[in-house]
Amino acid sequence: MISNFINGLVDYEFLQNALVTATVIGIVAGVVGCFIILRGMSLMGDAISHAVLPGVAISYILSINFFVGAIVFGLFASIIITFISNNSxxxxxxxxxxxxxxFLALGVILIGVANSSTDLFHILFGNVLAVQDFDKWLTIIVSAIVILVVVIFFKPLLLTSFDPNMAKAFGVKVNAYHYLLMALLTVVAVSAMQSVGTILIVAMLITPAATAYLYTKSLSKMIVLSAFLGAFSSIIGLFIGYSFNIAVGSTIVLTSTSIFLISFLVSPKQIHLRKKVLKA
Structure with a gap:
């Protein structure tokens, strides 16, 4: 099977595109996911990943790239959620x-209006094997920008994630960095549509980061480990999906989940916690 997969990478451009795209998504989702779980915003990731669906449908109706509509609706959803939470x-x-x-209900209605169920089905559940050159390069560029932004604003993102009150005391604009993170989350969610689809995006955002959290207390080390785990899960998931002719997006997510379950049993933090429970 491994030789068939390697031969496929050599012979087929679609598989090369799939490998590059899935790996890049695994890395950037792992990076952003660390801030999401530290802020207790896993549900926000789930909400935004589904809220982009109306934007995708409208993009198909207007015959424009789905990145445009999806990002607009994702940002719109994050603004609405934050506004309601802060003002009520x-x-x-x-x-x-x-x-x-x-937003999900609106998306379902617009899917019917768009009358393009096949393409939108791929948006829901992912089809990384159908990634074209343009989508691959767009994903690479967008992901590089997201990682660059995280590197530039690492310190304020770190401070606002661990202690927003202290950040305010130091004059850090907490709300501004919250919206910045929401924008990054939206962009990553849209980028990940091609590989895992809107239904499974939250798993790629949360699971590698949660796994990395079990092994380290340093945010920088957690980000690096999470990015590695995201990329590794994507590669192994692609290999399994391609070799057995099953949904690649699902195999990527299940691979990541399997790594988390193993880590849950053997990681130093969990072993220490179990010892404390037994002593009590």
């Missing part, structure tokens, strides 16, 4: 639930 007694999880379900 409604908690963030409730605001996320309302926005998520509304």
């Amino acid at each position: 007694k409604i908690k963030s999880d409730t605001a996320i639930g309302i926005t998520f379900s509304s």
